[in-house]
Each structure stands twice: as structure tokens, then as C-alpha cells.
Amino acid sequence: xxxxxxxxxxxxxxxxxxxxxxxxxxxxxxxxxxxxxxxxxxxxxxxxxxxxxxxxxxxxxxxxxxxxxxxxxxxxxxxxxxxxxx
Amino acid sequence: xxxxxxxxxxxxxxxxxxxxxxxxxxxxxxxxxxxxxxxxxxxxxxxxxxxxxxxxxxxxxxxxxxxxxxxxxxxxxxxxxxxxxx
Amino acid sequence: xxxxxxxxxxxxxxxxxxxxxxxxxxxxxxxxxxxxxxxxxxxxxxxxxxxxxxxxxxxxxxxxxxxxxxxxxxxxxxxxxxxxxx
Numbered sequence: 001x002x003x004x005x006x007x008x009x010x011x012x013x014x015x016x017x018x019x020x021x022x023x024x025x026x027x028x029x030x031x032x033x034x035x036x037x038x039x040x041x042x043x044x045x046x047x048x049x050x051x052x053x054x055x056x057x058x059x060x061x062x063x064x065x066x067x068x069x070x071x072x073x074x075x076x077x078x079x080x081x082x083x084x085x086x
Numbered sequence: 087x088x089x090x091x092x093x094x095x096x097x098x099x100x101x102x103x104x105x106x107x108x109x110x111x112x113x114x115x116x117x118x119x120x121x122x123x124x125x126x127x128x129x130x131x132x133x134x135x136x137x138x139x140x141x142x143x144x145x146x147x148x149x150x151x152x153x154x155x156x157x158x159x160x161x162x163x164x165x166x167x168x169x170x171x172x
Numbered sequence: 173x174x175x176x177x178x179x180x181x182x183x184x185x186x187x188x189x190x191x192x193x194x195x196x197x198x199x200x201x202x203x204x205x206x207x208x209x210x211x212x213x214x215x216x217x218x219x220x221x222x223x224x225x226x227x228x229x230x231x232x233x234x235x236x237x238x239x240x241x242x243x244x245x246x247x248x249x250x251x252x253x254x255x256x257x258x
Contacts, residue, residue: 006092006178010099013182028114028170028200030133032148047202050136050167050222050253056158058144058230061251062204072228079147081136081222084200085171085257092178096185114200114256116219118234136222136253142244144230165233167222171257 030083038075041067042082052079116169124161127153128168138165202255210247213239214254224251 030049033040042048044066051060051068054076063069068080116135119126128134130152137146137154140162149155154166202221205212214220216238223232223240226248235241240252 002091003095005174006095007099009175009178010096010182013179013186014099026171028133030135030151034147047200047255048253049169049202049255051224052137052146053144056143056145056230057228058142058225058232059228060144060224061206062253065202081134081148083133083135083169083221083255085198088177089181092181093185096182100185112257114219116221116237120233135255138223138232139230142229142231144228146230167220167234169219169221169255 026085028083029086030081032079032081034077034079036077038070038078039063039067040078040080042080046082046084048080049083050081052081054078112171114169115172116167118165118167120163120165122163124156124164125149125153126164126166128166132168132170134166135169136167138167140164198257200255201258202253204251204253206249206251208249210242210250211235211239212250212252214252218254218256220252221255222253224253226250 033042048062048068053060053070055074057070057072059071061069068078070078119128134148134154139146139156141160143156143158145157147155154164156164205214220234220240225232225242227246229242229244231243233241240250242250
């Protein structure tokens with residue numbers, strides 16, 4: 001029927017334009033990456049939203065968009081909080 | 087007209103596939119949840135992007151993906167920064 | 173052909189409903205905004221996911237949804253980690 005022809009055509013066009021439900025219903029997903037020393041990096045494709053440091057240190061910066069760097073003089077561990085849409 | 091038939095059909099297909107403008111134009115939305123003591127949790131559906139602790143403490147970890155845990159020996163409050171797409 | 177008429181019609185409807193691939197394939201994107209003193213704000217359209225403070229301070233709160241406020245008695249710099257979908 002015209003109806004089924006149209007339905008198929010619409011779905012073909014949508015798929016060709018990468019519109020699929022899975023790309024729409026993405027959620028914010030985060031992990032923590034903990035490392036010894038004063039640097040900890042997020043996996044590729046994820047970005048740093050915050051960092052934690054050993055010895056109670058709250059002074060950190062982010063290098064190369066992916067790596068937490070804890071600045072205090074004595075640091076035993078660093079944690080990067082890494083997030084992306086998934 | 088064929089035009090209006092097609093328009094209606096397209097919108098029906100889109101709705102059936104959960105494509106609606108509101109699901110597309112989502113934004114990153116965050117809140118802070120502040121609690122007494124060394125634990126603070128995000129509401130369901132939100133994820134922790136970072137934590138703050140009392141007494142200047144910058145050492146924290148995240149438990150069960152939703153709960154900030156401040157590690158220093160003396161902690162009076164904990165804040166979880168909670169985000170999601172909305 | 174009917175096929176090309178339908179294809180054009182579908183794309184017109186999609187465009188009219190603001191469905192375009194660019195709005196679908198958004199990613200989480202973050203920057204750090206570093207400022208002297210105890211306040212640092214995110215640009216409009218971005219939200220704070222975490223804060224870092226000078227002098228090892230890990231006690232911060234977020235004001236007006238956009239501004240990191242470092243609470244320790246002595247603070248020389250504040251960094252806001254700012255994110256949005258882009």
C-alpha cells in the first residue's frame with residue numbers, strides 16, 4: 001500500500017541521516033580513574049569533570065583535557081572523574 | 087492532498103520512533119547536594135561529576151556511582167555535584 | 173519520481189521540526205576557567221561540574237549555578253570546571 005511504501009521510505013531516509021533512537025536517548029555516564037602519584041587520565045572519548053587528590057589536597061588542574069594533575073607538594077594518589085554521553 | 091497525507095505519515099512515523107524535538111534539545115543540567123558528615127548522594131538518574139568536603143579536604147572517592155565520600159579524618163559536611171541531561 | 177518527492181518531503185518535515193544530524197551527535201565538552209581570588213565563573217550556557225582551589229583547599233560551593241566559590245580562609249586562585257553539550 002502507499003502507506004507501507006511511505007513508512008519504509010521514511011525509515012530509510014532517517015537511517016541514511018543517522019537518526020536512530022539509540023543516538024537520541026543518550027545519558028551522562030561517568031567513571032572514576034584512580035592512579036598512584038599526581039597524574040590520572042581519562043580514557044579516550046571521555047572528558048574530566050573533576051579531580052580528587054591524596055593528602056586532603058584540593059588544588060588541581062587539568063592537562064591536555066584528559067589528565068588530572070594534583071599540585072600539592074606531597075601527593076600519593078590522584079583520581080580523575082571522567083564523563084561522556086553513552 | 088498527497089502533501090498533507092505524507093506530512094501526517096512522516097510525523098506518525100517519527101512519533102512512533104520516539105523522535106520528538108524535546109528529546110533532541112537536551113542540555114547538561116547539574117545541582118549540588120549538601121549533607122552533614124562524610125557522605126552525600128545524588129538523586130536517582132543523576133551522576134556525580136565532583137565532590138567538595140569540609141575542613142578544606144580535597145580527598146574524596148565515589149561510592150556506588152552516586153555517593154561522594156570525603157576521606158579526611160575530620161569532616162563536617164560533604165557536597166556532591168550531580169549532573170544529568172534534561 | 174514518487175521516491176524523490178517523498179525524500180524531499182521527509183527532509184522538509186525533519187528540518188521544520190529541527191531534526192538535524194548536528195543536534196543528534198552532541199558530545200560532552202568541558203573547559204577550565206581559572207581566576208585570581210576565591211571566585212571563578214563559567215561562561216553562559218555552561219554549567220559547573222567541579223571546582224579546584226589554591227592552597228590545597230577542597231572546600232567549595234557553587235553560587236548561581238555558574239560560579240565556584242572556594243571557602244578556605246586563604247585562597248589565591250579558583251578554577252571552575254565548566255561543561256556543556258556541543
